Amino acid sequence: MAKELTPRSENYSQWYNELVVKADLAENSAVRGCMVIKPYGYAIWEKMQAELDRMFKETGHVNAYFPLFIPKSFFSKEADHVEGFAKECAVVTHYRLKNDPDGKGVVVDPDARLEEELIVRPTSETIIWNTYKNWIQSYRDLPILCNQWANVVRWEMRTRLFLRTAEFLWQEGHTAHATREEALEETEKMVNVYADFAENFMAVPVIKGAKSANERFAGALETYTIEALMQDGKALQSGTSHFLGQNFAKAFDVKFATREGKEDYVWASSWGVSTRLMGALIMAHSDDHGLVLPPKLAPFQVVIVPIYRKEEQLEAINEKVEEIVNKLKAKGISVKYDNSDTKKPGWKFAEYELKGVPVRLALGPRDLENGTVEIARRDTLTKEVVNLENIDQYVADLLEEIQKTIFQKAFDFRTEKTTKVDTYDEFKEVLTNKGGFILAHWDGTPETEQRIKEETKATIRCIPFDGEKEEGTCIYSGKPSSQRVLFALAY
Amino acid sequence: MAKELTPRSENYSQWYNELVVKADLAENSAVRGCMVIKPYGYAIWEKMQAELDRMFKETGHVNAYFPLFIPKSFFSKEADHVEGFAKECAVVTHYRLKNDPDGKGVVVDPDARLEEELIVRPTSETIIWNTYKNWIQSYRDLPILCNQWANVVRWEMRTRLFLRTAEFLWQEGHTAHATREEALEETEKMVNVYADFAENFMAVPVIKGAKSANERFAGALETYTIEALMQDGKALQSGTSHFLGQNFAKAFDVKFATREGKEDYVWASSWGVSTRLMGALIMAHSDDHGLVLPPKLAPFQVVIVPIYRKEEQLEAINEKVEEIVNKLKAKGISVKYDNSDTKKPGWKFAEYELKGVPVRLALGPRDLENGTVEIARRDTLTKEVVNLENIDQYVADLLEEIQKTIFQKAFDFRTEKTTKVDTYDEFKEVLTNKGGFILAHWDGTPETEQRIKEETKATIRCIPFDGEKEEGTCIYSGKPSSQRVLFALAY
Numbered sequence: 005m006a007k008e009l010t011p012r013s014e015n016y017s018q019w020y021n022e023l024v025v026k027a028d029l030a031e032n033s034a035v036r037g038c039m040v041i042k043p044y045g046y047a048i049w050e051k052m053q054a055e056l057d058r059m060f061k062e063t064g065h066v067n068a069y070f071p072l073f074i075p076k077s078f079f080s081k082e083a084d085h086v087e088g089f090a091k092e093c094a095v096v097t098h099y100r101l102k103n104d105p106d107g108k109g110v111v112v113d114p115d116a117r118l119e120e121e122l123i124v125r126p127t128s129e130t131i132i133w134n135t136y137k138n139w140i141q142s143y144r145d146l147p148i149l150c151n152q153w154a155n156v157v158r159w160e161m162r163t164r165l166f167l168r169t170a171e172f173l174w175q176e177g178h179t180a181h182a183t184r185e186e187a188l189e190e191t192e193k194m195v196n197v198y199a200d201f202a203e204n205f206m207a208v209p210v211i212k213g214a215k216s217a218n219e220r221f222a223g224a225l226e227t228y229t230i231e232a233l234m235q236d237g238k239a240l241q242s243g244t245s246h247f248l249g250q251n252f253a254k255a256f257d258v259k260f261a262t263r264e265g266k267e268d269y270v271w272a273s274s275w276g277v278s279t280r281l282m283g284a285l286i287m288a289h290s291d292d293h294g295l296v297l298p299p300k301l302a303p304f305q306v307v308i309v310p311i312y313r314k315e316e317q318l319e320a321i322n323e324k325v326e327e328i329v330n331k332l333k334a335k336g337i338s339v340k341y342d343n344s345d346t347k348k349p350g351w352k353f354a355e356y357e358l359k360g361v362p363v364r365l366a367l368g369p370r371d372l373e374n375g376t377v378e379i380a381r382r383d384t385l386t387k388e389v390v391n392l393e394n395i396d397q398y399v400a401d402l403l404e405e406i407q408k409t410i411f412q413k414a415f416d417f418r419t420e421k422t423t424k425v426d427t428y429d430e431f432k433e434v435l436t437n438k439g440g441f442i443l444a445h446w447d448g449t450p451e452t453e454q455r456i457k458e459e460t461k462a463t464i465r466c467i468p469f470d471g472e473k474e475e476g477t478c479i480y481s482g483k484p485s486s487q488r489v490l491f492a493l494a495y
Numbered sequence: 496m497a498k499e500l501t502p503r504s505e506n507y508s509q510w511y512n513e514l515v516v517k518a519d520l521a522e523n524s525a526v527r528g529c530m531v532i533k534p535y536g537y538a539i540w541e542k543m544q545a546e547l548d549r550m551f552k553e554t555g556h557v558n559a560y561f562p563l564f565i566p567k568s569f570f571s572k573e574a575d576h577v578e579g580f581a582k583e584c585a586v587v588t589h590y591r592l593k594n595d596p597d598g599k600g601v602v603v604d605p606d607a608r609l610e611e612e613l614i615v616r617p618t619s620e621t622i623i624w625n626t627y628k629n630w631i632q633s634y635r636d637l638p639i640l641c642n643q644w645a646n647v648v649r650w651e652m653r654t655r656l657f658l659r660t661a662e663f664l665w666q667e668g669h670t671a672h673a674t675r676e677e678a679l680e681e682t683e684k685m686v687n688v689y690a691d692f693a694e695n696f697m698a699v700p701v702i703k704g705a706k707s708a709n710e711r712f713a714g715a716l717e718t719y720t721i722e723a724l725m726q727d728g729k730a731l732q733s734g735t736s737h738f739l740g741q742n743f744a745k746a747f748d749v750k751f752a753t754r755e756g757k758e759d760y761v762w763a764s765s766w767g768v769s770t771r772l773m774g775a776l777i778m779a780h781s782d783d784h785g786l787v788l789p790p791k792l793a794p795f796q797v798v799i800v801p802i803y804r805k806e807e808q809l810e811a812i813n814e815k816v817e818e819i820v821n822k823l824k825a826k827g828i829s830v831k832y833d834n835s836d837t838k839k840p841g842w843k844f845a846e847y848e849l850k851g852v853p854v855r856l857a858l859g860p861r862d863l864e865n866g867t868v869e870i871a872r873r874d875t876l877t878k879e880v881v882n883l884e885n886i887d888q889y890v891a892d893l894l895e896e897i898q899k900t901i902f903q904k905a906f907d908f909r910t911e912k913t914t915k916v917d918t919y920d921e922f923k924e925v926l927t928n929k930g931g932f933i934l935a936h937w938d939g940t941p942e943t944e945q946r947i948k949e950e951t952k953a954t955i956r957c958i959p960f961d962g963e964k965e966e967g968t969c970i971y972s973g974k975p976s977s978q979r980v981l982f983a984l985a986y
Contacts, residue, residue, distance in 0.1 A: 034562075034569075035622070038563070038564060040561050043558065043559045050558060066538065067541060069540075072529070072662050079592065090601050093590070094564070094589075094590055096585045096586060100650065101582070101584060109571040112588065121603055122526065124615070131526070135522075155563055155645075157563065159591065173560065
């Protein structure tokens, strides 16, 4: 298979699609809109999961598991929620197949119709709040801080690997609190955890903020988000945390006895990130040669390739490499040694470049003589020859350096691609010719937001938390505004 | 809620059902046959997952993820497979709901019928072999050693928490090989991994063996199993590994170019364990006071309870406990300190007994004076007062001791409950009055097996790998037999 990628400048979208498949991350399956996550892609997801799970547990959360199916009637209980999800869900109507009386295959058994249809969960608020009802009697039972790692299904019509698939993997946190303040605090805490993860592990800088009413989660009073900028100048919503107020408690009648001896509905938050993060990771850093992975999430951080002509040279190299591998592993660095004899070094170099392995070591007979090794960085595509003596410390430092460099590059790109505009003309001009994030004044109404979206396709990504208060006038309506909001074209 | 359990001797089945719920492991959900795995239960499952995942990776496997849905037509491609699974599966027929024109709720949108129905996976051989077709061209692409952690659905009519549920969590390994020998070797390797895990982590002794033809997986040429004995004398199949021959390769047309330049179908294995293991763990060790957990799988291995009357006493205890906690953690021991003031020590003792925490430390003012601590073992319900000085090493040793003791107790129980019989009368007598494993000669025919099952409900659990060859005559037919097989009533 040709491993060359369409250059980003030529067709960014095609570059992405090719990269996902050629780097063995994922592929489309026989089921419309559902993907197969291949071992190399899944190994990155596992790294993400491990870090996020650790962060959730450090902030007091526990994992649990709730049913895949949701009774149809549950959906009707929260009006906004059903509006948001009913139009794109997989519905189970039968529980048995039988042999086709007219042929060789199997058909749905009409006698095995479910009394009530079941929906494959698109998100689990309803089934979880129906469960929480039995777990909560008094303030002593609160807070409940549960997370679940699960698959969910949303019947999207247009799908793209990782970015938008009918089935995807995610985690969904669902918390229950005695007060509005606590639930809001939790909502904010978790968007901060997501931002921390995005920046310090994925090396993707993000803007934290609140969604406008139009863009909120179906059933939420507030949705907080982290927004990342991709190399094509489009935004990618990478994680959301919702303050649900008492909406689901009311829908499922979840009340508790307060400390003061009164009765009140329980307050809620929910928050999630998904395999969509894989899309963000790929698009934020990679180049025309392939993936660029931050060392903290690379399935293996270092690959070692032997360079030799004769079999007996390989033996000496193998011996030296074993030493190196042991030293690196002792420093907690993950290493793959590829001494397979079916591929040439040049093929291997291209392959591991495509797969984004952060550091490559190449070792030949001359290196053995000199006590050196050739070391190549994936992010900068630079090479140098270094002494083998302190190779472990050298590589450890280099991995840290790469992690920082990748983040800084993305950060600088975002800075360059963030523009303040004060007029609608300027807005449209920047959107067309430059792209990226646009900071502009908005009058705060859903109508204005909707018109701008219809006219330009740009949406309000968020009202940034750290945006300075600044008096101005809405670029569209001219009405007063007290803060710039973040616009962009988005995935 | 009353935490007392029905004694096992009175009603074993009720004891199990109560224990699962009262120890906060799992509960039934609003969806028929689907369970909610509660945080404490899920924490045990996570420990199991982590160990198994490590063992899979150490034996060369990688994780991947395949779609939840399987096109209906895929099921018809392997005849035995469809026979085994079509009668109990959840079928997705529609992809949208719409507002009920006659009411407040939502109804299935008849205009959103799928062209081909999708089955919620009961197991993934078909979708995976359809995928492998594109991954395999030559012997160089083999072996493929993939595992997936996933949920599956089998529409069982009678369900019990963990033991038999419509949805359950599991892992399924699916491997592809160039030769029959390699695939068989893999099948055997994985049943050994399962046995290792059951015995050394769950502390549950198991018998390894091959299933008789009647009891094989739908589509397999051989099924290897590990069989455990529960305290009520019934067997529990705890993990299976299947040699699939070329059945799925033929059904999905997966051929490869051999090293010799010929073309052949690929050889396959699949293997899985599920949340059913939770049932085995609970039933193998627990007693009338509640759970008994092996230290290697306990969510926390040690609980510390302060004993005090006045607030100022607590402060001094807190201080000392912090020291102890740090020492224990430094030894890799997981600890929970429960100094909540809403519950009395007696309540806490009962609660952690119910939850099977292996070791409990209780610390009061007198202990502070004497430099001692009261230490209680969950498995033996014994207590002693020990010096605090080397408490970390003492607890570490004790946890090891408990792990061994629990295994030995289960092992001795199984030995006592394993009976060799030589006549059918004896067989029925042991089955009725003693239960347990019965080793008896069988003529090897499905007909005899079926009749014994119909007459006694006992099934052949396996043909043990390590059973000695021994000439004898079938207890039912009187025909010759060369090895005793393992019979039991089973879950």
